[in-house]
Amino acid sequence: MKTAILYYSFGGYTRRTAQKLAADCAADLIELQPEKNYNLFTTFLRGCPAARQQKGVALRPLTADLHDYTRFILAAPVWAGYPAPPFNSALALLPANSTLEVVLTSGSGKSARQQTIAFIEAAGHRVLNYQDIRAEK
Ligand SMILES: Cc1cc2nc3c(=O)[nH]c(=O)nc-3n(C[C@H](O)[C@H](O)[C@H](O)COP(=O)(O)O)c2cc1C
Incomplete structure (x- = not known):
């Protein structure tokens, strides 16, 4: 059973979290990269409203074929209460x-x-586990 951790990180915390998880469960890390990188201004101007509306953002092509995996962990920061837009875009890429x-x-x-669970289910997937992690300073 091959595990893929798909993650988006703006400030690095989710990346470090994903890296630790990958080491714990021998998973492959796959970064979700917006075609246009966010900056501090556009995270608030475009990212937060899109997150609240559960919209995605155009992503660069992934570096792996997701059909090679049977277990998926999807990690992202919360923006304006909701997962950041790359999280939403990833749902359309999963088998x-x-x-x-x-x-x-x-x-x-x-x-x-x-x-968020309702949105994932509407995209045709199932949520096995849902973890909210409070970022440590
Ligand atoms: C644009 C923006 C919006 C955020 N909105 C929230 C929020 O609504 N609630 C919250 O608890 N934290 C919020 N945060 C804090 C981040 O979710 C938190 O620092 C996260 O761990 C950052 O992950 P990253 O370093 O991988 O980007 C926000 C941060 C940013 C940059």
């Missing part, structure tokens, strides 16, 4: 009917859990 483990990092350790 149909995937089972997901969700890892979200945030300042508060809270996210719009019900809405």
Whole structure:
């Protein structure tokens, strides 16, 4: 059973979290990279509204074929209460009917859990596990 950890990170915390997870479960790390990188201004101007509306953003092609994997962990920071847009875009890239483990990092350790699970299910996937991690300073 090969595990892929797909992650987006703006400030590095989710990346470090994903790296630790990958070391723990011998998973491959796959970074979600927006075609246009966010900066501090555009995270608030475009990223937060898109996150709240559960919209995606155009991503660069992935560096791996997701059909090689049977277990998926999807990790992202929380923006304006919701997963950052690259998280939403990743759902369309996963094989149909995937089972997901969700890892979200945030300042508060809270996210719009019900809405996020509903969104994942509407994209045709199933949530096995949902973890909110409070970012350590
Ligand atoms: C644009 C932006 C919006 C954020 N919105 C929230 C939020 O609504 N709730 C929260 O708890 N933390 C929020 N945070 C904090 C991040 O979720 C937190 O620092 C996260 O761990 C950063 O991950 P990263 O370093 O991988 O980007 C926000 C950070 C940014 C940059």
